Amino acid sequence: MGHGGQISTLKHFNTPFRSCFTKSDSNYDRMIIQQNSSRPKGFMVWGGISSRGKTNLRFVEPGTKINSNYYINNILQPFLRQDIPRLFPKKERI
Structure with missing residues (x-):
């Protein structure tokens, strides 16, 4: 839960070589996680x-x-x- 009892969620944008996560609550700084290689679809x-x-x-x-x-x-x-x-x-x- 975020500050003040608000629930924050993560939005996920996926491309073959990059993943980006941003918190939807505008009170938080953006968090970006970048992946430069693709992962297998299964294991x-x-x-x-x-x-x-x-x-x-x-x-x-x-x-x-x-x-x-x-x-x-x-x-x-x-x-x-x-x-x-x-x-x-x-x-x-x-």
């Missing part, structure tokens, strides 16, 4: 949640072909090596 990420906590996120590089070898080497093996021991210590595994 792929793997993650998990259990009663013991969350796994590390594993991001897949854009353009990567996901096949069984990739999934085993880049998702499952790191999950088994890093996340399982942390989430389920040896004495608590079945």
Whole structure:
């Protein structure tokens, strides 16, 4: 909320190589954020949640072909090596 109980909003103007944000409340200075490169439209990420906590996120590089070898080497093996021991210590595994 802005001064005096007013709600301030941000307006977003997007072009392929530049983003600009300005506060709509004229009492505030303008804030400009400029981005000189475009971002991908999407991304792929793997993650998990259990009663013991969350796994590390594993991001897949854009353009990567996901096949069984990739999934085993880049998702499952790191999950088994890093996340399982942390989430389920040896004495608590079945």
